[in-house]
Amino acid sequence: MMQLADGVDVTGEFEQNIKLPFTMKTCLVMNSPEKVFSQPTVYHKSNVSECRTGESSGERAQMMEKGEPQPRTPQGELAEEPLEGYDFDFCPPLDSKYECPICLMCLRDPYQTYCGHRFCKYCIFKWLREEKHRCPVDNVLLDEQNIYPDNFAKREILGLKLKCPNYSHGCRFIIELCNLESHLQSCFYALIPCPQCCPAVLPRKDLKDHIEQSCPRRYVQCDYCFQSIFLSSKQKHLLECPFVPTQCKYCDILLTREKLKKHIRTECQKAIVKCRFYEFGCKTEVRRSCIDEHEEQQSQQHLWLLCGAVKELYRLLYTIVPQGVSPLPSLGAPASAPPVLTHTDLQLDDQLTSLNLSDDSSLNALPSSDFTNDLPALKNAILQVRRLIQLHVKPINFNPESTQMMNITKIESDPTAMQSARFDSQQNAPPQEHESVLSSVQTKKLQSLQEKTAYQDERMTGQSQQLKETQAKLSSIEKKLDEYRIRTRQLESQVSEMEARSCNGNFYWVIKNYSRLRREAMSGDNTVLHSPGFYTSFHGYKLCVRLNLNGVDSAHGTHLSLFIHFMQGEFDSFLEWPFGGRITLTIMDQNEACELRQHITETLIAKPHLAAFQKPRAHRNHKGFGYMEFAPLSLIENSQYVKNDSLIIHAQVVAQ
Amino acid sequence: MANIAVARIKREFKEVVKSEEVKSFEISVELTNDTYTELKGEIAGPPDTPYEGGKYQLEIKIPETYPFNPPKVRFITKIWHPNISSVTGAICLDILKDQWAAAMTLRTVLISLQALLGAAEPDDPQDAVVAKQYKENRAMFEKTARHWAYAYAGASNRDPDLIEKLKQAVSMGFEENRARTALSTCNWDVERAAEQLLS
Structure with a gap:
């Protein structure tokens, strides 16, 4: 109770004392009283709350153990993180004057008491809040108003050098305390948990x-489909990825898994495929290459199987369709079979007997009684089939004498065929009738034709799709190509512009096809030639050379005329106008022998008053400056000035 | 244990181990567990005192709130001193109570205790019997204290007279430690001691 009373008392005292200096400060220095006031308010509150919670030091210790927030520091910060001194390996070792006597570590936010001792802010406030109002070093009376932030010491401490805390992991940096945080954020040796x-x-x-190469949870790229996948699921992915090259188990060809499926399903000649009559009972599985052969050999057998299936179908149909409303009223129960069937029945019996006698196959072992018992049912089924077919065919073209009809009838009424259908495991082909063989071959051919057509159709669809895609690609490529062409032109013009700029006023103009151009000039088709523009320096004037191969005005037909024209350049705005300087125009002598060369050279000085030297108003100044009679045409053509049908003109322009 | 307490004890432990006093065998400290919550200290009896030549072991318990609260220290080795309980070893020393200051360390505590052995405070006693003897019969106190140092703290200063008296008491059938305490309390009067032991 004594402690509690003390605590309250101190708080009251504190409240009275602290408000005054802060208020004064507000009036004198600060312009925003709320802002300043907020601090002492928090300060005060925290102090009160501490008095409430911390009635005794023992109780507080208990609370801290339970993870309760520790007492607030004066500025209202939560002291959750360790705020006692810096525990680092200083280099050189820490001077004891920077050691907090409470935590024995390097002072953090040092405070100095009026008795001249320094402590970490956290340590000294915690000490004073333990209701101990004496200096921990010399026991003189002390309270929170007698301690002050020691910014001098703080600055010195922040300048102290220390070994990086990751020294033990290999970092050899020695850093100033104030730079520690930024260093730690980039320290190569700082331990970091894997972000994956x-x-x-x-x-x-x-x-x-680690993230890229060894983390068990890293992403890797599938070598085949280039998808990003978890390493752990790579094995699984490789078993599923449609782009993994896989060997065909039949023909050893290597194809992507996706294509392989199709390959096995439709193409591989060595793949084991089921007979097309698999569903009907032919359980043969042979290589695709042999399937045609199989079907050819076993056509009879297959036909029987079909027969059996059809019969079964009708039996089902019969059971489904109620007796009273039967669409086939003439098909009664097997007992009421028409007399014609009885006749067939007899024939069947006869043939069976003959078969039994002639054939020593397993048929002998068959219980003939069972077989004969089944006959009426079979016949009945056949009859139903026949009627059904008739019913269906009649509306279109019912002709009972037609070959197709005959064939069907014959196949269906063939007792041996039926017999075989009953016992489809029987391997020995029974005697065959020519018609049925014929029909089976035809059916087969038809089937294969249909299949081929379907396959062709499918391919055609695929190809037309591909064609469309290719066309789309082509048009996009063409578009790109156009873009590139434009770009190339731009670049070309840029290059020539750069060339023009970097010639430094020394411009050589090679006029090719001289004779043709001369003819054109003489005929009057094209009397004037302009050279590409060039600059006097990198950031200089832009000019071009104008040439009249047949002369102008008074020199027409006798002399070659040569002029300089100023052009609008990029830097006209800051150049000096009118242009002042020297221009030398030369027609180069291309004689093989250097010593005999006689270049025709004329130098002119710019005359500022002339329109030719004013700042160009048009792309190319209309007025030029030069020589109408630069050189006699006879001289040009009778000497070495034209060589390989080329004339070379050199212009040298030097600005003042 | 709170981070600051452990961190500090570790540092202090290093400080004690390196100190001059350890080098001259005046004090020492060792760990008794890995968590730095309990230590064992030892101080040498200061010269020119009845305790000279004795080695006194101390139990030191570090509270969670260390260094804001003092460590809990007790004599393990039995000692005859006005400010230390002859029965429990409890110490009456201001710095271990209300005069504790956070700047004090294990080293300063051990040195203070050593100083206490040389400068008893009979007016603020822990053991009233010893304090009374100290004040009323200083010679007897010193004799007794020396004997205890010999008997428990390994001091070499034996007093044949007291040993003889102790033997008498033991021969009467009393346990040696009890007999010694009783004799010490009764200023080594064997009869009174026997009476006290029997009552």
């Missing part, structure tokens, strides 16, 4: 390699 949630914790320098 694997349990690894490793130095920052190894993190990249």
Whole structure:
């Protein structure tokens, strides 16, 4: 109780004392009283709350153990993180004057008491809040108003050098305390947990390699489909990825898994395929290459199977369709079979007997009684089939004498065929009738034709699709090509512009096809030639040379005329106008022998008053300056000035 | 244990181990568990005192709130001193109570205790019997204290007279430690001691 009373008392005292200086400060220095007031308010509150919670030090210790927030520091910060001194390996070792006597570590936010002792802010406030109002070093009376932030010491401490805390992991940096935080954020040796949630914790320098190369939870790229996948699921992915090259188990060809499926399904000649009559009972499985042969050999057998199936179908139909409303009223129960069937029945019996006698196959072992018992049912089924077919065919073209009808009838009424259908395991082909063989071959051919057509159709669809895609691609490529062409033209003009700029006023103009151009000039088709523009310096004037191959005005027909024209350049705005300087125009002598060369050279000085030297108003100044009679045409053509049908003109322009 | 307490004890432990006093065998400290919550200290009896030549072991318990609260220290080795309980070893020393200051360390505590052995405070006693003897019969106190140092703290200063008296008491059938305490309390009067032991 004594402690509690003390605490309250101190708070009251504190409230009275602290408000005054803050208020004064507000009036004198600060312009925003609320802002300043907020501080002492928090300060005061925290102090009160501490008095409430911390009635005794023992109780507080208990609370801290339970993870309750620790008492607030004066500025209202929560002291959750360790705020006692810096525990680092200082280099050189820490001077004891920077050691907090309470935590024995390097002072953090040092406070100095009026008795001249320094402590970490956290340590000294915690000490004073323990209701101990004496200096921890010399026991003089002390309270929170007698301690002050020691910014001098703080600045010195922040300048102290220390070994990086990751020294033990290999970092050899010696850093100033104030730079520690920024260093730690980039320290190569700082231990960082793997961001991909694997349990690894490793130095920052190894993190990249770990994430990319060794983390068990890293992403890897599938070598085949280039998808990003978890390493752990790579094996599974490789078993599913449609782009993994896989060997065909039949013909050893290597294809992507996706294509392989189609290959096995439709193409591979060595693939084991089921007979097309599989559903009907032919359980043969042979290589695709042999399937045609199989079908050819076993056509009879297949036909029987079909027969059996059809019969079964009708039996089902019969059971489904109620007796009273039967669409086939004439098809009664097997007992009421028409007399014609009885006749067939007899024939069947006869043939069976003959078969039994002639054939020593397993048929002998068959219980003939069972077989004969089944006959009426079979016949009945056949009859139903026949009637059904008639019913269906009649509306279109019912002709009972037609070959097709005959064939069907014959096949269906063939007792041996039926017999075979009953016992489809029987391997020995019974005697065949020519018609049925014929029909089976035809059916088969038809089937194969239909299949081929279907296959062709499918391919055609695929190809037309491909064609469309290719066309789309082509048009996009053409579009790109156009873009590139434009770009190339731009670049070309840029290059020539750069060339023009970098000639430094020394411009050589090679006029090719001289004779043709001369003819054109003489005929009057094209009397004037302009050279590409060039600059006097990189950021200089832009000019071009104008040439009249047949002369102008008074020189027409006798002399070659040569002029300089100023052009609008990029830097006209800051150049000096009118242009002042020297221009030398030369027609180069291309004589093989250097010593005999006699270039025709004329130098002119710019005359500022002339329109030719004013700032160009048009793309090319209309007025030029030069010589109408630069050189006699006879001289040009009778000497070495034209060589390989080319004339070379050199212009040298030097600005003042 | 709170981070700050552990961190500090570790540092202090290093400080004690490196200190001059350890080098001259005046004090020492060792860990008794890995968590730094309990330590064992030892101080040498200061010269020119009845305790000279003795080695006194101390139990040191570090509270969670260390260094804001003092460590709990007790004599393990039995000692005859006005400010230390002859029965429990409990110490009456202001710095271990209300005069504790956070700047004090294990080293300063051990040195203070050593100083206490040389400068008893009979007016603020822990053991009233010893304090009374100290004040009323200083010679007897010193004799007794020396004997205890010999008997428990390994001091070499034996007093044949007291040993003889102790033997008498033991021969009467009393346990040696009890007999010694009783004799010490009764200023080594064997009869009174026997009476006290029997009552």
